[in-house]
Amino acid sequence: MLTLTFARNGPGPVAQEGPFPEIRADAQYMRAGGGKVIARHENHCWYIGADEYFRIDCDGPVTVRFEGPGDERSPDHGPFFHFSSADGIAYGDGEICAHIDVDDCEWYSHRDERYWKEMVVVPAG
Numbered sequence: 001m002l003t004l005t006f007a008r009n010g011p012g013p014v015a016q017e018g019p020f021p022e023i024r025a026d027a028q029y030m031r032a033g034g035g036k037v038i039a040r041h042e043n044h045c046w047y048i049g050a051d052e053y054f055r056i057d058c059d060g061p062v063t064v065r066f067e068g069p070g071d072e073r074s075p076d077h078g079p080f081f082h083f084s085s086a087d088g089i090a091y092g093d094g095e096i097c098a099h100i101d102v103d104d105c106e107w108y109s110h111r112d113e114r115y116w117k118e119m120v121v122v123p124a125g
Contacts, residue, residue: 066116
């Protein structure tokens with residue numbers, strides 16, 4: 001199960017969400033699996049209701065994959081012992097995995113060197 005910690009840019013309270021069996025994020029929304037919206041992405045920040053958060057952290061190990069239309073799917077990346085996102089950039093163990101291209105409303109995977117509709121984070125193993 002995954003637990004997310006949302007933090008502000010600078011001092012302030014954090015928010016924890018979870019546990020979830022998987023996280024799915026497109027360029028606009030982060031969902032628990034295919035269902036409940038956890039947060040929305042605007043202006044390089046994640047919002048839970050009206051509260052703005054700059055950074056998300058998730059302890060692992062986790063694997064990350066990307067999905068496109070139909071059954072298109074990237075290989076699994078990881079496992080990562082720490083997964084995070086800040087300013088629209090996703091990191092696995094401190095290395096850039098992907099970033100949100102706000103013009104195309106898609107994730108660009110640096111490992112696959114291509115665009116994907118959705119990023120999926122799941123517990124490893």
